[in-house]
Amino acid sequence: MNHTLLLAIATTLGLAPSISEARPKKKPKEPISDTEPKPAQKEADRFFKSGVALYKEAKYSEALAEFQRAYEIAPHPLVLYNIAGCHRELSQYAEAVKAYSQFLAEGKGQVPAARLTAAQTELDSILARIARVTVTVTPDGATLLVDGSPIGTLVEMPLILSPGEHLLVAQAPGRKDMERRVRVASGDELTVDLNLLELPPEPLRGVGAGSVTGATTASGSAKAKRFGVGAGFGTNLRRVGETGAPSVGIGVSLGSRLEIGADVVIVAYTVMPSVRVRVAGSALSLHVVGAVPISFTDGEMSETFVAGAIGLGLRYRPVPGFAVRLETFASFAGKDHGMT
Template identity: 30%
Template sequence: MNPRVRALVLGLTLSSGLLTLSVSPPEAHAQDDATTVEARKRFLEGVKLFDEKKYDLARAAFLQAYALKKHPDVLLNLAQSELMSGKPFEAAGHFKEFLRDTANDKHPKRGDAVRGLDESRQKIGRLQITVDLADAEVLVDGKRVGVSPLSEPLDVMPGQHSVEAKKNGKSATQTVGAVDGKIQIVSLTIEPPTAGVAPVPTGATEPTKTPPTRPAATPAQTNEGKLDITPSTDLSSSGSREPFMRWAGRSPVAYVGAGVTAVGLGLGIGFAIAYNSTKGKADDLVGQITTRAAGDPDLVNYQGRNRTTNPCAEPVAVTTNNYPKACSNLRANLDDTNRNRTVMTVGFVAAGVGVATIIGGYFLTARRSDTASLLSPRLAVTPLLTPDTRG
């Protein structure tokens, strides 16, 4: 059902609902009756304006009706008129309020509200804010939005926002750019972890044991008086690995790891430069748009509301300052910044994997010197002493 027909049906529903009056004292009865009649009048006026596609005027009528009569059908029509008049942020707030108010009564229009909320959120940004401490006060652009942990992502207008968390006199702040239809992750750390220092043990220490000295070999005595030249296997090797450079020169694992590291570093460094460039351009554009909007008198009451703080919200304000072009450039730069950051992260992670591959490969596959010794016998020359010969 399209919004126009939905508004008309809800208008008829509310019209009958507002005619139902409770039994009360005469004075209160008269006052309630007058309020209900006026609310019904404003509501039907809003339905007519909505049907004529005069969404801003319909919104104003529904606001007046809701101020007089807190009825969920009025609230839903108000949210629909805000969505159709280019106010997705306000619409999302009223769709959520409707869903909260009707959570327990199985209202037949809850499905319409869910779809309207999803459509609104395609035109605004959302911030998933996490804080390292529980019960910390969370503020966005200086306004309190709750305490940590927040139950769901926070709806915000597209553009730059300052997010802050405070507790016990400490705080953490981060600036983030909200993008249409996307959830931005914001992680705040109020108390960074400190590296602990292991205590130095004191007291008596066990004396160092010196390995026993092997007694000097006694000169072998033979009857021949000649040099005894025999193959000998050296079993006293320390078992150290072959030198790293020698291993790297022959190991395929080292070649693969070096290649991955080089490619990863190239991507990481290249896109880090690109990320800093696009982020700087985006920050400059935000500053220019904000400065320009703050002094633009055409935005003070643009389409019935003050747009000086965010002229890039949909629909983008159209004045002599050419906001559509500037806001389009800002969104393009924010998209480029997010893409460059993603590729930069992937590149540096790949480089880390390459280094880990090289280190792990060396410790797992490098030859040990004790193996080489066992496979390569050496000649031992032993001097012999006999009664007739010395040497």
Template identity: 25%
Template sequence: MNTARYALSAACLSSALAAAGAASAADPDPAQAAFDEGVAHMEAGRFEQGCPAIEKSQQLDPRPGTLFTLAECEALRGRLATALARFDEYLALYPTLAPKQQRNQGDREKTARAQREALARDVPGLRLELPPDAPPSAVVELDGRRLAPTAIGPLLPVDPGKHLVRAQAPGVRAFERAVHLDRGEKRTVVLEMTAPPAPPPPAPPPPPGSAGGAGGTSAGGPSTPPATTPDTVGGGRRVAVYVTGGLGLVGLAVGGVTGALAMERKGVVDRSCAGTACNHEGKTAADAMKALGLASTIAFGVGIAGAGAAAVLLLTEPKAASAGASGGAWVAAGVVPVGSGGAALDVRGAW
């Protein structure tokens, strides 16, 4: 801050203090008390406290001298645009004063014009512009204050520092930006107001007869699950009977085949072994016989379990489902001998 340029007028400050001293003899009113407090802060360089106090005094008891002192305080505070506006108010008020009141102001009118000319060179300027397609109902705010339509476009004097610009209108996306301006800086901000993205198109309705389609739900009401009939219940049980029964038959068949192969290896062992002594062929056959015997035992166990489960499901099946299954699918498996000492698995069925 160039304090020499915006220094408080010594004569004006002296007259203000003299007026304050004269008034101290009487009971101080709130406006005078606020003014005295503000001037005391100004003398100490505490402009952040002094200017609001002087402004309060002006609001309680408007006086030309108080207005002039407030303008000088704001200039020293660094709020150049605010000080410029206060000097303009004072210069507009001065011609309306009586000749005696003008004489009491001393050199304030001359000082105010000089101060205003100096401030005008350093006050930052902010120009706000709306795009051509902006809606007529657009509302523009600067630092929380709504601007008149005539303020959109011209260069607005603002104080140095940070400012918040906001523009909004129904049906468009709000625009908001923080702008920082230094002393004497001029800037233009275009308030880019764009329409929000269009909502995605609605999903096409499902085809009639599908889940959630026509006939699946009532208008405005919750969907109702399809009615359960004996055929649908029996159909699920019937599939389980086929699966477990088929596994049981396959297990029995595999057990039979592996058992037959084990018996074949036993014949080789009897021919090639004498007691515990076996030649190479006998030993190989003995090892294969043990493995086939174990596989046969396991397969028979699986077959018996599967057949038992299928029997339980079949016996407990509802009559309607059982009746429908009598002429339906069937499956059968068995062991068929092949050649001398061989066997094959035979599985048959219909679905």
């Protein structure tokens, strides 16, 4: 839009009746003050005149702000025409198309037909120089950004973009941002698909060395399975001076309270599967333990036998990945072997 065109608008507004004057005339007996322009209309006129002056100085951004304020105070279709012209000069084609379309819709019956025809011609010239880009985003509800500026979640398509390179970015909570750079020329029409992938679950914190994270469940939560190896020494409290043997074991934690494992008593030819359940505490915790000691024939013993054992234990974990346990069991292996 050139300066002459905008000045023609200003002239039109000057010659046409103002908004307040276009109302039915007051009866002569009414006070004259009622026919004077309202303060809001005066304020709108001030912003409009300021916009015209700024436009003549090619200060299109400042002129746009003045015209928009004038329209907010006293909406009139011809102000929309000026707003569309500013957007056009600023190469803000999407906003210009919207303003021209609104002017054509609201101006019917209010502005001369010649002005509507001129506006339609100017709109057609813009539509000939822009590109139309339809963006589909998965999942629904994602925020779309064009060249770094968010344009919302419910965006009317197609997007109207000026010729050149543009950056399209889609964002959604719990999803990885997806972006696509497109280069378009006037008249282009294309479709861009942005599929946002789910972010992987965050790694669990506070899990010690040697831990392995299990598979993600159907609900999306990840369960940690902590494996550990250990060494110990056990003795019969009723015969401390005569008994005692080292052991090695392995265990796996199922959740935060349950652990299953097995210990091998090296010199006693015994394997002891066990289950431990944490009752209370965290770094220092109390747990109950159940075990099934299985003793095998070692040449001196006449038979293999299975016992049952239950007990209590304390566990102290000073740092992740290292713990010390103190446990006591009551075990009964039948009348031939008695209770230990």
